[in-house]
Amino acid sequence: MINWLGVLIFLLSGAAFGVIGIGISYLIQPRTKNRYKLEVYESGIPVKASAWVRFRNQYFTYALIFVIFDVEILYLYPWAVSFVELGLSGLIKMFIFIFILVLGLWYAWKEGAFEWR
Amino acid sequence: MFETIFVDAANWLRNLLISINLSPFVVEVFLHVVKMVVILVFVLLNVMWLVYMERKVSARFQCRVGPDRNGPYGLAQIFNDVAKLISKEMILPTHVNKKMYLLAPILIFAPPMAILAVTPMGEGMAAVDLNLGLYYFVAIAGINTVVVWMAGWSSNNKYSLVGGMRAVAQMVSYEIPLLLALVGVIVLTGTLNLNGIVDAQKSAWLIFTQPLAFFIYFIAAMAEANRAPFDLVEGESEIISGPYTEYSGMGFAFFFLAEYANLLVMAIMTTTLFLGGWLAPFGWTFIPSWLWFIIKVYFVIWVVMWMRWTFPRIRIDHLMNLAWKFLVPLAIANIFVTGLAKYFIGI
Numbered sequence A: 001m002i003n004w005l006g007v008l009i010f011l012l013s014g015a016a017f018g019v020i021g022i023g024i025s026y027l028i029q030p031r032t033k034n035r036y037k038l039e040v041y042e043s044g045i046p047v048k049a050s051a052w053v054r055f056r057n058q059y060f061t062y063a064l065i066f067v068i069f070d071v072e073i074l075y076l077y078p079w080a081v082s083f084v085e086l087g088l089s090g091l092i093k094m095f096i097f098i099f100i101l102v103l104g105l106w107y108a109w110k111e112g113a114f115e116w117r
Numbered sequence B: 001m002f003e004t005i006f007v008d009a010a011n012w013l014r015n016l017l018i019s020i021n022l023s024p025f026v027v028e029v030f031l032h033v034v035k036m037v038v039i040l041v042f043v044l045l046n047v048m049w050l051v052y053m054e055r056k057v058s059a060r061f062q063c064r065v066g067p068d069r070n071g072p073y074g075l076a077q078i079f080n081d082v083a084k085l086i087s088k089e090m091i092l093p094t095h096v097n098k099k100m101y102l103l104a105p106i107l108i109f110a111p112p113m114a115i116l117a118v119t120p121m122g123e124g125m126a127a128v129d130l131n132l133g134l135y136y137f138v139a140i141a142g143i144n145t146v147v148v149w150m151a152g153w154s155s156n157n158k159y160s161l162v163g164g165m166r167a168v169a170q171m172v173s174y175e176i177p178l179l180l181a182l183v184g185v186i187v188l189t190g191t192l193n194l195n196g197i198v199d200a201q202k203s204a205w206l207i208f209t210q211p212l213a214f215f216i217y218f219i220a221a222m223a224e225a226n227r228a229p230f231d232l233v234e235g236e237s238e239i240i241s242g243p244y245t246e247y248s249g250m251g252f253a254f255f256f257l258a259e260y261a262n263l264l265v266m267a268i269m270t271t272t273l274f275l276g277g278w279l280a281p282f283g284w285t286f287i288p289s290w291l292w293f294i295i296k297v298y299f300v301i302w303v304v305m306w307m308r309w310t311f312p313r314i315r316i317d318h319l320m321n322l323a324w325k326f327l328v329p330l331a332i333a334n335i336f337v338t339g340l341a342k343y344f345i346g347i
Helices: A004-027 A058-081 A083-110 B005-019 B024-061 B077-086 B098-107 B110-116 B133-142 B143-154 B159-190 B193-201 B209-226 B249-274 B289-308 B316-344
Strands: none
Touching: A004 A083, A004 B024, A004 B077, A004 B098, A004 B110, A004 B249, A004 B316, A058 A083, A058 B289, A058 B316, A083 B316, B024 B077, B024 B110, B024 B209, B024 B249, B024 B289, B077 B249, B098 B143, B110 B143, B110 B249, B133 B143, B133 B159, B133 B193, B143 B249, B159 B209, B159 B249, B159 B316, B193 B249, B193 B316, B209 B249, B209 B316, B249 B289
């Protein structure tokens, strides 16, 4: 339990460091008012429309395949840790599992999920 | 004497706190806070040094001298950079989503710090000895993606949006080969504890027993840390500075420093997992374990910087193909081979 408290201390320290750093900078930085400074950093001509738009769904496909693979890898780790205890039956079962994973990869490949259009 | 200097210091502090009748719980919490401060200072010093080293190494690869005007060998450049970054105005543009925009640079330092909590930096020198160390590393490393996407989306800038999208696609894609490569490591060591993984390398470093996994891991980790040739996220010549375009002053400084902190974390994890961590090669134990660790880490960092000036930045579709069509099948094949070899030969 004390270990996880230590982890929490480290996790919060990163964020606290960010707050302190920006706080110190806020206290000593110069501030000048300028309308143009607050505009979108682009090419200089008047900006057309917001950037909060619908974006190409190619990225979404990758995210979707990532989630599938990530969950499958989640099952591989416990198997890998207890590799010796599980023995041959564990090895065969996990090879069948990975084979199904490969099938999924092959299907996604065949359907063109990895083609950049 | 130098070998145990840090462990001795921690034990001395613990005994001191116990002797003034604090409860064990308070003592442990206090010790964790002290370790946290030490590691934070370690990270900051290293990051400041890495900014300088990057410029010097880059310069040497291009037959230049690099910064040499401020102080001896330009070393005062480090302090000038910090002073400049702190004292510049952080502009809060009118068109951004303010909460997300301010939260992103604050959170960007949390994942590297959290990962360094569990890495053994010398014999018995892990701040927190977690049984699930490797699992924890994998889980925390994923947070980076979210933070970069927060910065990219909240900026409401087209360049930031493209950069953020690329960041998510790239980091998410390379996480798969990285995770798959680590399965081979776990099969051989039989533990998720990082101390245990280092101990298991006493007979042979994992780079020799798992060369393919090391190759995959190294490429994927470079992509995760957004190092060139995989620095599409902030490809300066195409999308200004990617997700960080709208940031200025300290906000930008945090992203800039976090990038080097991530490079440090990547080198530390590579060292721990494949290069034997703090173990001394050739039995040269007259150099303390923590110094060996630093030497190995800086060797990995140097190789990464070398790669930056050897390979040109690759195109986004090539990047994706490399991850999904080359590294993932290779990593799966590595699991098969490792499983069979472990069972039948028993390495």
